[in-house]
Amino acid sequence: MAEPISVHKMSGARIPTDVGEFTLCLYHNNLDGKEHLALLVGDVGDAASLRDGAPLLVRVHSECFTGDVLGSLRCDCGPQLAAALRLVAAEGRGVILYLRQEGRGIGLLEKLRAYNLQDVGYDTVDANLLLGHQPDLRDYRVAAEILKDLGITSLRLMTNNPDKIAGLERHGLHVAERVPLQMTAHAENAHYLDTKARRMRHLLQLENPGLNGSTAHHHPVLDTTGDDRSALMPELSAAPPPRPGRPYITLSYAQSLDGSIAARRGEQTFISGPEAGRLTHQLRARHDAILVGIGTVLADDPQLTVRLVRGPDPQPVIVDSRLRFPPWAKLLRGERRPWIATTDAADPARQAALEAAGARVIRLPAVPNGMVDLTALLAYLARRHMRSVMVEGGATVISNFLAAHLADRLVLTIAPMILGGLNAVADLGRLNGRVMPRLVRPQYQTLGKDVILFGDLVWE
Ligand SMILES: Nc1nc2c(ncn2[C@@H]2O[C@H](COP(=O)(O)OP(=O)(O)OP(=O)(O)O)[C@@H](O)[C@H]2O)c(=O)[nH]1
Numbered sequence: 001m002a003e004p005i006s007v008h009k010m011s012g013a014r015i016p017t018d019v020g021e022f023t024l025c026l027y028h029n030n031l032d033g034k035e036h037l038a039l040l041v042g043d044v045g046d047a048a049s050l051r052d053g054a055p056l057l058v059r060v061h062s063e064c065f066t067g068d069v070l071g072s073l074r075c076d077c078g079p080q081l082a083a084a085l086r087l088v089a090a091e092g093r094g095v096i097l098y099l100r101q102e103g104r105g106i107g108l109l110e111k112l113r114a115y116n117l118q119d120v121g122y123d124t125v126d127a128n129l130l131l132g133h134q135p136d137l138r139d140y141r142v143a144a145e146i147l148k149d150l151g152i153t154s155l156r157l158m159t160n161n162p163d164k165i166a167g168l169e170r171h172g173l174h175v176a177e178r179v180p181l182q183m184t185a186h187a188e189n190a191h192y193l194d195t196k197a198r199r200m201r202h203l204l205q206l207e208n209p210g211l212n213g214s215t216a217h218h219h220p221v222l223d224t225t226g227d228d229r230s231a232l233m234p235e236l237s238a239a240p241p242p243r244p245g246r247p248y249i250t251l252s253y254a255q256s257l258d259g260s261i262a263a264r265r266g267e268q269t270f271i272s273g274p275e276a277g278r279l280t281h282q283l284r285a286r287h288d289a290i291l292v293g294i295g296t297v298l299a300d301d302p303q304l305t306v307r308l309v310r311g312p313d314p315q316p317v318i319v320d321s322r323l324r325f326p327p328w329a330k331l332l333r334g335e336r337r338p339w340i341a342t343t344d345a346a347d348p349a350r351q352a353a354l355e356a357a358g359a360r361v362i363r364l365p366a367v368p369n370g371m372v373d374l375t376a377l378l379a380y381l382a383r384r385h386m387r388s389v390m391v392e393g394g395a396t397v398i399s400n401f402l403a404a405h406l407a408d409r410l411v412l413t414i415a416p417m418i419l420g421g422l423n424a425v426a427d428l429g430r431l432n433g434r435v436m437p438r439l440v441r442p443q444y445q446t447l448g449k450d451v452i453l454f455g456d457l458v459w460e
Pocket residue numbers: 060061062063064065075076077080101102103104105106110111114115118124128158159160161164181196
């Protein structure tokens with residue numbers, strides 16, 4: 001049975017501020033090992049509340065470095081925290097819990113990734129889902145224990161989030177009243193607040209009725225419960241045709257107008273919008289395997305699964321000639337364990353560690369530049385009944401497949417931006433003896449703000 005939660009007040013100190021004086025207490029707990037904080041004003045126990053005739057005013061605030069410290073305009077956290085401090089100080093009694101639940105529990109790194117997804121059109125809920133997280137990872141067990149430790153069982157809670165109220169009540173607290181804590185919306189956070197109201201049931205009175213109209217196209221793209229709403233282009237919806245000798249290869253990636261796939265090598269850059277993201281997942285579901293290079297694993301820590309639509313996950317295959325595959329990769333925690341194609345240059349100890357973590361390491365011959373021999377890899381995949389492979393990137397892998405004349409079809413997402421960054425294709429002329437691949441029977445379609453260009457590749 002799980003150990004009961006215990007919290008322990010480590011130390012407290014007087015913190016004078018512009019709005020009043022607080023006692024800041026640091027709590028230890030045995031559940032998440034984080035340093036949660038409590039800011040106290042006055043006598044906070046239930047007994048004092050009874051005397052006063054009103055339950056204590058409490059804010060349970062989730063850490064937001066960007067909003068609380070930097071004053072980021074992307075959210076409303078900073079002003080909420082400031083308002084809560086003011087209200088508690090004005091009452092002369094109250095508590096602000098500062099919970100170390102950055103990014104609704106996903107942490108700052110993943111929140112920054114989620115912000116980049118939001119900058120290309122995903123909303124805050126879909127961005128979490130796309131990164132493989134629940135929309136909200138928080139629970140309020142430790143918060144409830146800290147409040148009980150302070151002698152509080154009944155309170156007035158400053159929040160707009162009904163889940164927060166339910167979360168505290170589930171752990172034995174009585175929320176006698178909700179005190180709204182709504183801040184003014186502005187251009188930078190209006191869509192975020194609108195999403196919180198629509199998709200996370202936050203109790204917000206949004207003033208701008210036009211906003212709902214303007215966000216109507218942001219339908220929940222990850223709502224996979226219904227039918228596919230954006231029908232896949234018919235040419236792409238069938239499983240790729242069988243091909244003698246090796247798996248059928250679809251090269252599929254997103255680039256800017258100038259052919260960049262990232263701002264810089266090694267830097268994750270979100271280029272395409274949610275509609276094209278959905279197409280990518282639909283394509284993944286129609287291939288037996290999905291292949292990326294180690295650079296993509298190191299830069300993006302991808303899962304390579306099908307999440308934006310319903311469908312089977314392809315087998316992840318990583319090309320990693322020197323076996324740099326990191327032990328922290330999300331791919332090692334997925335349902336389909338990754339196959340890592342490497343060469344004799346790989347360190348046997350690393351191979352053993354990755355195999356112990358569930359990966360399959362495949363040693364293959366190298367070509368003169370030290371890279372994995374792709375023809376040998378494809379023969380290996382064909383023997384394992386992989387009839388189709390979707391190659392997603394990055395630049396080295398795309399270039400190597402093109403240089404080896406190993407691609408049957410190109411599905412290119414072109415985003416309407418100029419990035420001036422890392423080019424998708426490098427040095428191809430020199431590598432392949434100047435026989436250029438050509439796209440035949442090309443077709444295109446706009447999808448959201450992006451253009452999808454696709455067709456068959458031939459070298460003639
Ligand atoms: N994952 C993720 N977290 C975010 C994003 N924007 C803000 N956050 C985090 O959300 C948390 C605050 O949650 P909110 O939804 O703003 O508010 P709440 O705490 O649920 O509800 P209130 O009590 O009404 O403030 C903080 O931990 C922020 O870091 C985002 O786009 N993605």
